[in-house]
Amino acid sequence: MKDIILTGDRPTGNLHLGHYVGSIANRLKFQNEYNYEKFYIMIADTQALTDNADKVDKVKNNIIQVTIDYLSAGIDPNKVNIFIQSQVPSLFEITSYFLNLVTLSRLQRNPTIKEELKVRAFEKSIPVGFMTYPISQAADILAFQTTLVPVGEDQLPMIEQTREILNTFNNLYEPKSQVFATPKAVLPSIKICERLPGIDGKIKMSKSAGNAINLCDTPEIVKQKVMSAYTDPNHIKVSDPGKIEGNVVFAYLDAFCNNEHFKKFLPDYENLEQLKSHYKKGGLGDVKVKLFLNNILQELLDPIREKRALLEKDIDSIYEMLFENSKKAEIEAQKTLNKMKEAMGIDYKKLIKNA
Numbered sequence: 001m002k003d004i005i006l007t008g009d010r011p012t013g014n015l016h017l018g019h020y021v022g023s024i025a026n027r028l029k030f031q032n033e034y035n036y037e038k039f040y041i042m043i044a045d046t047q048a049l050t051d052n053a054d055k056v057d058k059v060k061n062n063i064i065q066v067t068i069d070y071l072s073a074g075i076d077p078n079k080v081n082i083f084i085q086s087q088v089p090s091l092f093e094i095t096s097y098f099l100n101l102v103t104l105s106r107l108q109r110n111p112t113i114k115e116e117l118k119v120r121a122f123e124k125s126i127p128v129g130f131m132t133y134p135i136s137q138a139a140d141i142l143a144f145q146t147t148l149v150p151v152g153e154d155q156l157p158m159i160e161q162t163r164e165i166l167n168t169f170n171n172l173y174e175p176k177s178q179v180f181a182t183p184k185a186v187l188p189s190i191k192i193c194e195r196l197p198g199i200d201g202k203i204k205m206s207k208s209a210g211n212a213i214n215l216c217d218t219p220e221i222v223k224q225k226v227m228s229a230y231t232d233p234n235h236i237k238v239s240d241p242g243k244i245e246g247n248v249v250f251a252y253l254d255a256f257c258n259n260e261h262f263k264k265f266l267p268d269y270e271n272l273e274q275l276k277s278h279y280k281k282g283g284l285g286d287v288k289v290k291l292f293l294n295n296i297l298q299e300l301l302d303p304i305r306e307k308r309a310l311l312e313k314d315i316d317s318i319y320e321m322l323f324e325n326s327k328k329a330e331i332e333a334q335k336t337l338n339k340m341k342e343a344m345g346i347d348y349k350k351l352i353k354n355a
């Protein structure tokens with residue numbers, strides 16, 4: 001059996017470098033090199049509303065922004081079904097049945113939820129929808145018979161919770177035939193890319209934290225952000241020895257730089273190891289390293305920006321593609337919903353004897 005791949009993003013802002021290395025790079029690899037059955041990318045607008053109920057316009061406007069980010073980063077709409085979560089009603093019916101299979105305390109123990117609660121300013125008024133979004137995410141994954149989920153590391157607890165729901169369902173209803181496939185997370189191959197830090201040195205680059213370099217940022221903004229990125233606060237003079245751990249500029253070099261970049265932009269060094277050891281010894285200033293990083297990032301982002309400018313000329317056909325794809329996604333999700341109802345014994349139409 002070939003794999004079914006599903007992944008997604010919340011339309012809460014433009015996509016950033018964390019998305020690129022954490023998830024988009026793997027998506028491009030699957031798209032271009034892997035023989036899969038189906039590949040879905042879901043724009044999780046309903047999930048985004050769970051902590052943005054008062055910012056509907058933000059979520060609405062970012063649906064198209066995130067889609068343009070995908071397409072300009074190289075996602076091919078002929079190979080991948082990009083759809084909008086809210087346009088696939090069966091997902092919400094599946095969610096309702098799953099809500100009964102998870103306890104409140106289990107949700108409260110979900111490490112990603114715990115971490116996100118710290119950065120969201122909910123105080124004591126946490127929306128129920130936010131607390132339960134891992135359950136809705138399980139429905140998104142299981143509805144499509146997904147086997148592979150390319151994600152960043154913060155999503156591992158969600159995949160774990162999804163598998164728990166699957167097991168609880170199977171134990172409770174003992175289906176005669178298989179209702180769901182078992183999903184597996186696919187993490188980036190480079191460690192730092194599992195959770196790329198923000199330019200402020202915080203643990204995760206995130207749309208909501210305002211510490212991101214976006215794929216659509218202009219060359220000037222990218223440079224400005226790179227030059228302001230957090231390094232080693234004790235590396236004051238060029239001659240001071242510098243620290244690599246926690247230094248965001250070196251984290252980004254780990255994620256984005258290869259030996260060809262040295263030949264092209266910094267021929268005094270052969271590779272990143274040499275650059276790091278000079279920095280640690282002292283005698284290498286932050287500005288030189290930052291300008292090198294800036295060159296690497298501009299080279300990556302230039303073609304993405306160019307493609308974006310072209311795509312922005314025909315927004316309507318992108319929306320049409322999203323709605324068409326959402327209809328196709330609904331057909332698939334409905335098949336799973338029907339199997340669930342049969343397993344649960346709630347396919348009421350069967351109560352009519354001669355149906």
Ligand code: ATP
Binds near residue numbers: 019021150193195206
């Ligand atoms: P928000 O702050 O609104 O939650 P976000 O920046 O966390 O936005 P999401 O849409 O929640 O982005 O995440 C989409 C995907 O990108 C997930 O697979 C997530 O693991 C991955 N991802 C997000 N940020 C990073 C990061 N800094 N490093 C690696 N992967 C990331």
Ligand code: MG
């Ligand atoms: Mg997130």
